[in-house]
Amino acid sequence: MTFTVSAPATSGNLGPGFDQLGLAYDLRLTIHAEPAERFSVVTEGEGAGSLPTDEHNLIARTYRAACERLDKPVVPLHMRVINPIPVCGGLGSSATALSGGEALAAAVHGLPLDREAVFQRCAQAEGHPDNAAPAVFGGLHLCGQNGDRFTTEKIPMDARLRVLLATPCDRADTETMRRALPESWPQADLDFNRDLVQRLLHALKTGEPAGLACSQQDRIHQPYRLPLLKNTKAVFDLWCADPRLPGVFLSGSGPTVAAWVRDETLSAAPFAHALGEAGIEAKIQLVAVDQEGLRLGS
Template sequence: MAGERTAAAAGDAVRVRVPATSANLGPGFDTLGLALGMWDDVELAVGDGDGCVVEVEGEGAGRVPRDERHLVLRAARATFDRAGAPRAALRLRCRNLIPHSRGLGSSAAAAVAGIVGARALLAASHPLDDEAVLDLAAGFDGHADNAAACLHGGLVVSWGHEGAWRAVRLSPHPALRPVALIAERSSSTEATRGLLPDRVPHTDAAYNAARSALLVHALTNDPSLLLEATEDRLHQPYRRPAYPETAAVVDHLRAEGVAAVVSGAGPTVLALTLDGRLPDALDTSGFTVRALDVDTAGARAEHV
């Protein structure tokens, strides 16, 4: 087309909004993810010359790198490379609400923000489809559950296929009202994965396969089954020593009939309620309680 740009030009800018996510949801280890109504807002712009400029407000300010090591920028660079576009100087401004290292998908959100922002800057000149975007984003985490939920919104089922990542989006039941109990302390995904055994009993694997299938049905069609559907033997029992306070909250909630799980690798707790309420006697010391909507839009980008 006449006048079409062949690459991002200085002055081009996009705004991206990406949601928090909760992965696993109990039995769906590295497979199921849910997008939540808490967002990071990112502005990515093409600058002049070389190098980059990074500004961060909110979560991570003063702690995350303010140079090309920043995850949003690394993801944007990877997108330029995947699209075969020449690299450009970039300016990044982040306003973060998603807590870091709490099990709410902050790293996946950063990767998706950089990738979706870069794709929008490149637009029609170097197009990338959603499958390429998911594959790039999942590459930063090593699995696609958070990245897929962040990208698509709603409930996602993700899997690997022939060396690439795939995902399908499902619509959660409209009565679902998640409540996040956000831990004050942080946790390392790498450290908690180190607690998982290399092998599990066949009976436990079958148990989780049944619960994962049931959970998809419960989340989309019959929330009355959520307590049974969120039972897990594959990862949460092994991770309990890493965050005993989290385990105690999950145990208390489940004893009261609330479908509570460890969010991602923890230590945040996610309660899958139908009314946004928790038992009055619950001790929430060390946690910030946030009733959240399900984000149904996923990552969004607009030119500015």
Template structure:
């Protein structure tokens, strides 16, 4: 079998009001070079390399093996050379990139010949919601919906030159815990407000309208309920009122915070984050919008 090289971006889901519907690909990457070997082996480097290099319960490999097993195919053993830039457990789509990697590996080394739609459907089914996987695979800002067990997507904004800043607290937050904080029902006014904001947010990305983001990234469905578990959120949300900041939102389920700014203001916004949090060593990543997954 020919080797396979993958480059999969980090993602930020929801973007404020677009709960389980919107995702944004970010230029922080999980890069994998895979070759057939006599046994499973991972050489990991980069962020959280020790955790990424563990074979047992590795999400990439378990997905790869399970996809092929469901097709009645015994998985070839692989040697993975892996470099990771995506924060784990921080609301940056690390599980989506790993799941998509496993499906892409299965498609290649199992000769499945799946279409892009089949790959997307399988990875989204395993993730449980489409927002992160769609953005990771397709790039830019994606709008996703599940209809008759298939994912319907649209993309825009991949060429926007806005700066993306991720403020990362010291500890992670499990998505399951973050979801458990949400109520089962919402007032109609909150649901309507989020529908309006989501529509405006899609327009902002599709038309390249940074002036809309401050209003469009307002949320009433999940961020208010996650404040306590994501202490950076109440500190940084008020920065959306500063002219240098285009928008602020919880990144995915948290606890990281995504801020959007013009490229020329990225350093000033970084300094602003440190000043507001009172944490001069807070990790802040500056990145940009990614065009999506690469396979060769």
């Protein structure tokens, strides 16, 4: 018997919404799992050759913890993981591994998927909810915290919008990139960003191009992180100057740079060519928004 689950790539922050805004993409990590004598994980695509191949893999660890919490036997699994999402790329790879592990426990034991519980556990494990919410529920999310519970609201979005992604080779794991931030911010910067979040959400609902530029004006994390990432900063600056791209942002904590695309005729190829001409190596993808989130079955 094979169990299949999948979870979408996500961008946290979307520029000004540090730890608040998140969006899911139609780019999925898929896990095929079969009961076996012991745990083994074969990853194909991103992370092949570097991610653990045994019970130390984050998907296996999360699955084990979920089975134990559900008071169900930990059935060892052989997993084949098809992964198009760069690891430590700023596209929520850890949220896909965490939510995928949780979903596997439900699938193996024939239980319904409790999305709210999975969201809470993934957000707790990550320490922030902005990747977990879109990974689990799909779509655009505005997140917050109430005591020790995370909150999230799914926000409708203009269906014409797509997102252009460039993942250069800079190293930017989330933990290191969080340490690059100050312990607090001037009140004026917090107020400035709060206003940007409202304007950006309005633009995402309506597709209005002027408001999409709010993504690149953040004062909370991008100004501290971009100077640490040479290629990422070069892509960010090039795309901010490109009139075809109405708004640019660092995806999560980077190194992926993302840009809103409204023009339905645009393709990724000319952007890949332009970055090549500028001597910047990066993986380029043009993605649509995913509204489904975590999926049980193929």
